Amino acid sequence: MRKPGRGRRLCVVGASGKLGRYMVRHALDREYEVVGVCREQSVDKLAEFDGRITVIPGPTNDQAVIARAVTGCDAVLTVLVPWGRDHYASGTAQAVLDHAQLEARLVFSCGWHISRDGKDVYGRKFKAYAAVFGKLAKLARVADVDDQVEACRRIFGSDTRWTVVRGSDLEEGESQGLPVWSHHVGDPVLASNLTRRVDYARFMVEAVDDDTLVHEAPAIVGRLTPSALAHSQA
Ligand SMILES: NC(=O)c1ccc[n+]([C@@H]2O[C@H](COP(=O)([O-])OP(=O)(O)OC[C@H]3O[C@@H](n4cnc5c(N)ncnc54)[C@H](OP(=O)(O)O)[C@@H]3O)[C@@H](O)[C@H]2O)c1
Secondary structure, eight states: OOOTTTTOEEEEETTTSHHHHHHHHHHHHTTOEEEEEEOGGGGGGGGGGTTTEEEEESOTTOHHHHHHHHTTOSEEEEEOOOBSSSOHHHHHHHHHHHHSOTTOEEEEEEETTOOSSSOOOOOHHHHHHHHHHHHHHHHTTSBOHHHHHHHHHHHHTOOSEEEEEEEOSEEOSSOOOSOEEESSTTOGGGTTOOEEHHHHHHHHHHGGGOGGGTTBOOEEEOTTSHHHHHHHHO
């Protein structure tokens, strides 16, 4: 059977992280020609793909690096992280929005804390954790959650073919299959708040060919979690 990636080029921005490497593996399995962008000091983390992908080393918020990486790409999958204090997430998103081909499918990762329309409903525990983490990380100058929010604001306002995939808490482990998704955090199907990282990556890669996800911000949860199973039985 013809694989969906045959003859198509896909870029993973943030390829050296855990999610990024899973996405590279899924993309290679689907026979995409893969370009990976990662920070110079992380290139070694992509050693397992030597000879099978093109690696472009550099900061992912560098316009020239991203312009080079996304040239000719049919799809760009971007890991948005709040780390650092120099607008890394918004700079990364902006570079992708500015330089990807007009018709390219753009898929971004982030967490449930991002809300597109303000209609997400967060539990007390989630809100407390987000507030404490956000403040401490900002004080310690290790992360800037507000900048990830800004990155998504720019994506939501763009006329590119974007999807923002909002991840629940993550865990390692064997695949459970494609995660299920819902429009809003707080929807009962999402209550288990857990997804295998390998499946998050699969959702990102499969979103490329799912036009129903264009201009959506799906919140995902593992297919075999209790809340997803209860929902499917209902
Ligand atoms: N962890 C969770 O429980 C969780 C929950 C919900 C959603 N998510 C989302 O899932 C995605 C992947 O997150 P992850 O936690 O699993 O991490 P991950 O896949 O390991 O990725 C971390 C990324 O951050 C980069 N990074 C680390 N420190 C950095 C710094 N100081 N400056 C710039 N970049 C830095 C890493 O690059 P190097 O390889 O160069 O270090 C890597 O690309 C993110 O979009 C996150 O918002 C995660």
